[in-house]
Amino acid sequence: MAYVALPGSNRQLLPDSRPAGPVDPSEIADLTIHVRSKGDLEALEWQVSEDAKRPLSDRRYLTHDELASQYGASKEDLDKLEAYARQYDLVVLHRSAAERSLVLQGTLGDLRAAFPANVQIYHHAAGTYRGRTGEISVPEELSGIITGIFGFDTRPKQRAPYHRKQASLAGPGGQNGVAATEFAARYNFPPSLNGTQLTGAGETVAIIELGGGFRMTDLKAFFNEIASPVPTVTAVSVDKAGNHPTTPESADGEVMLDIEVAGAVVPEARFAIYFGPNSGDKGFIDAISAAVHDSERKPSVLSISWGAPEDLLPKASINAYHALFVAAASLGITVCAASGDHGAADEDAIHWDGKIHVNHPTSDPFVLACGGTQVQNGEDVVWNDGTPFDRSVPGGGGWTTGGGISVVFPVPDYQRTTTLPKSINNTPVGRGVPDIAMSATNYFTRVDRAEGASGGTSAVAPLMSALVARLNQAKQKPVGFINPFLYANAAKNIVHDVISGNNAITNTVKGYDAELGWDACTGLGTPDGQAILDGI
Numbered sequence: 293m294a295y296v297a298l299p300g301s302n303r304q305l306l307p308d309s310r311p312a313g314p315v316d317p318s319e320i321a322d323l324t325i326h327v328r329s330k331g332d333l334e335a336l337e338w339q340v341s342e343d344a345k346r347p348l349s350d351r352r353y354l355t356h357d358e359l360a361s362q363y364g365a366s367k368e369d370l371d372k373l374e375a376y377a378r379q380y381d382l383v384v385l386h387r388s389a390a391e392r393s394l395v396l397q398g399t400l401g402d403l404r405a406a407f408p409a410n411v412q413i414y415h416h417a418a419g420t421y422r423g424r425t426g427e428i429s430v431p432e433e434l435s436g437i438i439t440g441i442f443g444f445d446t447r448p449k450q451r452a453p454y455h456r457k458q459a460s461l462a463g464p465g466g467q468n469g470v471a472a473t474e475f476a477a478r479y480n481f482p483p484s485l486n487g488t489q490l491t492g493a494g495e496t497v498a499i500i501e502l503g504g505g506f507r508m509t510d511l512k513a514f515f516n517e518i519a520s521p522v523p524t525v526t527a528v529s530v531d532k533a534g535n536h537p538t539t540p541e542s543a544d545g546e547v548m549l550d551i552e553v554a555g556a557v558v559p560e561a562r563f564a565i566y567f568g569p570n571s572g573d574k575g576f577i578d579a580i581s582a583a584v585h586d587s588e589r590k591p592s593v594l595s596i597s598w599g600a601p602e603d604l605l606p607k608a609s610i611n612a613y614h615a616l617f618v619a620a621a622s623l624g625i626t627v628c629a630a631s632g633d634h635g636a637a638d639e640d641a642i643h644w645d646g647k648i649h650v651n652h653p654t655s656d657p658f659v660l661a662c663g664g665t666q667v668q669n670g671e672d673v674v675w676n677d678g679t680p681f682d683r684s685v686p687g688g689g690g691w692t693t694g695g696g697i698s699v700v701f702p703v704p705d706y707q708r709t710t711t712l713p714k715s716i717n718n719t720p721v722g723r724g725v726p727d728i729a730m731s732a733t734n735y736f737t738r739v740d741r742a743e744g745a746s747g748g749t750s751a752v753a754p755l756m757s758a759l760v761a762r763l764n765q766a767k768q769k770p771v772g773f774i775n776p777f778l779y780a781n782a783a784k785n786i787v788h789d790v791i792s793g794n795n796a797i798t799n800t801v802k803g804y805d806a807e808l809g810w811d812a813c814t815g816l817g818t819p820d821g822q823a824i825l826d827g828i
Contacts, residue, residue: 295408295429298438300607302427306447307645309414315422317401322385322531323443324574325373325394326612328436331363333615340621340658341705344773345780348828353624353772356587360390363619369437370394376434380406391581392439392615395531403444411444417642422446440608442574449502449576449598450643462743463517464736469745471518472556472755475731478667481557481759481821482766490762492523492558497757498583498591498625499550499563502570502598504543505535506551507740514552514738515559523555523563528586530568530579540742543570548739549746550597550754557758558765564589570598573609580613584620592770594620595757596629596659597750601638601649602700610652610700617658624770628756629654630749631663631726632694635795635803636716636812641681641688648717648802650696654725657704660775661725662752663814664693664732665790674793674806674813675732675749681800690797693732693749695804695812698722706776710810716802727775729790729814730755759821766825777828782816786823790814 343351354362366389373394374384380402386395396403404411408429413422424445430438464471482490506525515522527535537544551563564586568579576598583594602610620627632638632651639649654661664675676692679685697715701723712724726749733747763771771777778786795813796803804812 294432296432296435297427298430298441298608300611301441303424303445303606305414305423305425306416309416309423312413312415312420315400315411315413317399319400320397321400321403321443322395322397322574323403323407323441324578325396325438326440327365327369327373327392328439329363329392330366333363333618336363336622337618340618340773344621344776348767348769348771351772353770354622356390356585356590356623359619359622364389365392372437373434376431377406382406388585390585393581407441409444421448440612442572442577442609442612446571448570449600450640467745468743469734469736471736472553473518475755476557476758479730479818479821480823481762482825485766490765492561492758492761492765495558495593495761495764496562496564496589496591497554497558497761498594499554499565499754500579500583500594500596500598501547501550501565501567502543502575502579504545504547505537506544506547506565507537510548510738510741511551515555518556518736520556521559523559523561525551525563525565528564528566528582530566530582531575533567533569533575535565535567537740540739545739545746546597546750549735549737549751550595552737553735553751554595554754554758557755558761561761562589564591573605577609577612577616580616584616584623584625591625592764593626593628593757593760595754596627596653597753599629599632599651599653602652602655602698603649605652613653614656614658617653617656621658621773624772626760626770626772626774627659628662628753628760629659630753631661633692633748633750634690635692635694635797635801636696637690637797637801638694641683641690644681648696650698650725651694654694655698655701655723657701657723657775658773660756661727661815662749662756663695663726663729664749664752665729665814665818666733667731671792672731672790672818674790674795676793676795678798680798690800691748692795692797692803693729693813695725695795697724697812706779710779712810713804713812716804724810724812726815727778728756728787728816728819730818759819762821763825763828767828771828778816781827784827785820786827787817787819789817
């Protein structure tokens with residue numbers, strides 16, 4: 293059988309990886325295979341971009357059925373892929389025309405026979421992983437049908453809450469931080485409209501998690517301590533992952549931070565937590581896809597606090613994520629994502645390769661990139677704790693808001709009239725990150741019975757998601773892809789410029805300075821929720 297290289301599949305190892313031997317060919321693994329759309333995805337992207345320029349009242353979003361019927365996979369393509377998979381004893385775990393994907397399970401030996409790839413085990417300072425180098429091959433008969441294959445490489449995504457300070461079980465205040473409602477008030481989130489309290493009622497907020505979990509006992513205690521109703525929280529399993537809480541030092545901290553920040557601000561919203569495995573792009577893509585294409589819960593806003601440097605991702609992965617974010621925009625779903633917590637390094641001390649990076653998925657132009665500030669003397673300045681990188685301290689130090697100029701995505705239309713700074717990478721000007729920023733410090737959290745202050749841009753994404761949920765409730769219509777509106781109306785006081793600070797890491801990594809207008813630390817500045825509601 294003739295094979296050809298899958299376009300965009302070329303991949304490199306994590307820097308400083310050390311070979312640890314071959315994979316076990318009898319190991320059972322899953323691959324997610326993406327196939328082409330029967331519609332014109334470029335035309336859909338253009339339509340979504342144009343629609344976002346119109347007044348909210350004039351926009352028409354696709355339904356899930358319309359998206360699937362017009363831009364899903366054809367039955368013929370999926371059937372052809374299934375028939376090929378049977379030749380290698382592969383089992384179909386999931387088939388979705390809407391998601392344009394098949395999930396195939398089999399031994400690594402059979403999976404590599406079907407889709408030849410160079411896969412081995414590697415050691416790294418961050419842990420052992422199954423790594424893939426070079427390109428994936430696909431049968432010539434499926435060339436042009438398959439657009440991406442995910443699951444051979446299991447390197448994890450990154451995100452850890454900033455400096456969790458465990459204190460006594462004394463509730464919010466002091467060293468324990470404050471409830472997110474304090475920041476909602478600071479950024480003028482609209483509390484009500486025409487006598488109706490804006491609590492997120494009727495809205496569903498989707499949150500993407502890669503590992504960790506939550507305990508309802510902790511959530512009940514937390515919301516009791518901040519005198520707020522306990523929101524409805526549902527765990528959704530993706531790729532056999534699930535809600536598995538362990539200790540405060542685990543990914544539980546990220547899960548609880550996301551739920552507690554957004555839940556405090558919109559306690560009557562429904563929260564769907566999509567748990568995917570933290571095993572390369574497959575788990576991340578599948579979790580986002582499950583949320584975007586969830587035609588039962590129909591979330592109107594999606595919060596993401598995980599990511600990785602954009603330029604370390606294969607082109608096929610970038611394209612798969614991008615197609616999902618365009619689909620989300622076509623459905624009226626706003627995607628809010630954290631811009632990263634290590635400045636222009638976008639990696640912690642253990643992972644950093646000595647190069648400048650911009651975080652993905654925030655670099656995608658259909659994502660609302662959320663950066664961080666800190667409050668000093670009553671004013672918002674760039675979030676930067678001033679510590680250098682240090683592998684010997686928890687989290688590795690170097691905590692500051694991510695931001696920069698993309699080397700993957702060009703400048704989107706909505707940023708074309710924005711003065712973007714020269715990249716410290718000396719690369720051509722691209723999409724600028726972030727778009728907005730809010731406080732990244734001093735959030736009261738409870739995780740596995742431990743309480744304390746936490747934060748990072750991981751807190752800003754769910755906070756912004758909560759604002760979007762309030763806007764959606766107020767307008768009785770999703771505000772959807774909101775980036776063009778924010779940039780077109782920035783001069784109308786819907787944002788407040790942040791002009792002090794920088795996101796350089798002391799003695800380690802160059803950064804960007806805050807300045808008048810847009811900057812690669814805080815974007816347009818901090819949002820004024822009420823002004824956005826009045827103007828949108």
